[in-house]
Amino acid sequence: ENMFETSGKYVLVKRFRHEDVENSKALVETPPRIAKKIRRPTFQESPQTKRKNERRRSTPPESTKEKIAHLVKVVIFYILLYMGIALLFYTCYSVYKLTLPIDGPRVKRLQPSLVYYPDLESYYVNRISWNGHNEKDINLIVSKINSLLKKFGKRRDFEECKESDHYGYKTENPCIFLQVNLISGFYVDPIEDANDLHRRERALKKVIYGLPSNSRKGRLWISCKSNSWKQIDHIPNSRSIPVNRILTNGTKRNIESDYGRIVVIRIENITQNVPININCKMFAKNIEMGDANSPWIGGVAFDVLSISD
Numbered sequence: 659e660n661m662f663e664t665s666g667k668y669v670l671v672k673r674f675r676h677e678d679v680e681n682s683k684a685l686v687e688t689p690p691r692i693a694k695k696i697r698r699p700t701f702q703e704s705p706q707t708k709r710k711n712e713r714r715r716s717t718p719p720e721s722t723k724e725k726i727a728h729l730v731k732v733v734i735f736y737i738l739l740y741m742g743i744a745l746l747f748y749t750c751y752s753v754y755k756l757t758l759p760i761d762g763p764r765v766k767r768l769q770p771s772l773v774y775y776p777d778l779e780s781y782y783v784n785r786i787s788w789n790g791h792n793e794k795d796i797n798l799i800v801s802k803i804n805s806l807l808k809k810f811g812k813r814r815d816f817e818e819c820k821e822s823d824h825y826g827y828k829t830e831n832p833c834i835f836l837q838v839n840l841i842s843g844f845y846v847d848p849i850e851d852a853n854d855l856h857r858r859e860r861a862l863k864k865v866i867y868g869l870p871s872n873s874r875k876g877r878l879w880i881s882c883k884s885n886s887w888k889q890i891d892h893i894p895n896s897r898s899i900p901v902n903r904i905l906t907n908g909t910k911r912n913i914e915s916d917y918g919r920i921v922v923i924r925i926e927n928i929t930q931n932v933p934i935n936i937n938c939k940m941f942a943k944n945i946e947m948g949d950a951n952s953p954w955i956g957g958v959a960f961d962v963l964s965i966s967d
Contacts, residue, residue: 776802784960
């Protein structure tokens with residue numbers, strides 16, 4: 659810092675390194691003139707920044723149409739991406755499904771389940787509905803039942819329930835086929851004494867009491883009820899299947915000519931346009947029963963409805 663004398667006044671001036679020699683030797687005058695003589699530093703752009711700014715100035719701004727086109731391309735890209743992922747998942751699932759044996763168990767260490775045929779409605783609606791005068795409805799029902807019986811080898815009749823009679827769907831005496839699914843690793847503990855059943859099962863108790871003692875052993879009992887007074891016939895009359903028909907030990911079974919896992923019920927003279935609720939249960943010491951909110955546990959529930967023209 660230097661001290662200069664001007665008109666009897668002393669002014670303190672700081673010398674900057676970037677000032678040239680002339681400014682450093684100049685006498686300091688009044689403050690307004692100092693700012694004019696001091697040279698301000700200039701900053702130069704780097705070559706990279708200069709080229710970037712030139713490109714930015716030379717590139718015209720995107721129009722609205724170009725922005726929309728870019729957005730559409732992005733949307734199409736993600737649609738194709740997720741479609742490809744879905745297709746890959748479906749392909750893997752299809753290959754996995756093809757490797758499963760048709761007659762093999764699907765679940766391990768769970769109790770058996772009961773399914774019914776013909777299964778005409780969706781997974782969420784358990785109902786068999788048809789028009790007895792509609793050939794399309796009758797043919798669909800017959801084909802559904804035949805597809806079930808086909809895998810058991812030579813198809814046979816179940817007393818009044820036979821294909822030549824359209825399984826009773828033309829005469830308002832429909833036959834419903836109940837099948838017990840195979841479960842690997844589950845051993846049924848059969849009920850041999852009717853007193854082990856709940857007192858509500860009076861009809862099944864009567865059937866068991868009417869069988870000889872040797873016919874009560876090793877049986878899985880199946881019984882159906884309805885919310886109407888319509889008569890329900892069970893085929894076979896014993897309302898049961900042999901336990902050894904559903905024991906798999908995790909191995910593949912030969913189910914040719916094996917009808918032992920099927921029980922057929924026949925509802926007599928149903929009334930048109932009046933739905934009937936059918937609730938079928940399996941009975942054994944180690945089979946859990948569901949309540950009204952979960953009828954599929956230990957059994958199956960569905961509606962039967964004959965529709966008029």
